[in-house]
Amino acid sequence: GMSFGVDWSDYGHAGTSTADGRTNDKSFTLSWSGQQTSDAQSYYEMLMPGGGTVRARFDAGQGKSFQATHKLSLRQRDALAARLQKEGKSLDAVLNAAFADDVKAQLKPAGEFENAAAIFAAKKDREVSAKLQEQFSQRVEALLKH
Numbered sequence: 001g002m003s004f005g006v007d008w009s010d011y012g013h014a015g016t017s018t019a020d021g022r023t024n025d026k027s028f029t030l031s032w033s034g035q036q037t038s039d040a041q042s043y044y045e046m047l048m049p050g051g052g053t054v055r056a057r058f059d060a061g062q063g064k065s066f067q068a069t070h071k072l073s074l075r076q077r078d079a080l081a082a083r084l085q086k087e088g089k090s091l092d093a094v095l096n097a098a099f100a101d102d103v104k105a106q107l108k109p110a111g112e113f114e115n116a117a118a119i120f121a122a123k124k125d126r127e128v129s130a131k132l133q134e135q136f137s138q139r140v141e142a143l144l145k146h
Contacts, residue, residue, distance in 0.1 A: 033112045052077030056099035056136055060116035066103055066129055068136035072144075080143060087136065095140070 011075055052074035058066045072080070080089040106128055113119050119128050 001127045047073050047075055049073055054095055054140060056095045058096075058102075058116065059063045060120060062117050062120075064117065064120050065126075066099075066116070066125070066132055068099060068129075070137045070140040072114050072140070076144060083146075094143075095136075098139045099132065099136055101131050102139075106131075 040136060050071040050073075052072040053069050054072055054077060055067065055069045077091070084091050084094055103116060105111055106119060107116065108114060113122065113124075119125050
């Protein structure tokens with residue numbers, strides 16, 4: 001047979017449970033019989049953090065945009081997408097809307113910028129992007145716990 005261990009150290013946080021309800025104890029082993037190599041590979045990819053990375057984008061005009069990504073396993077992403085679908089929502093639409101809200105929070109009256117393009121003009125795009133990325137990750141994590 002064939003077996004290999006997977007290091008889950010960057011997967012979620014210790015103590016939280018993974019999408020399948022198993023406690024995340026940092027490492028567990030997946031094993032298969034040798035014939036299923038291709039299945040094993042795809043199953044491994046399904047569980048691997050980053051396999052189901054989610055993205056959001058906000059068009060700032062003038063060919064510029066803000067983007068954020070968050071690493072999920074395919075399994076987490078599929079579970080999340082399925083749950084939102086039951087509510088009649090699409091995962092991409094929900095994430096892009098949330099991301100747009102976060103971008104708009106940087107704009108007047110709430111924020112200091114006239115519009116998204118002004119963030120680039122003020123050379124604050126890197127700083128704002130870092131903030132947006134952090135907020136995006138928090139939003140995705142919050143959705144997972146929902």
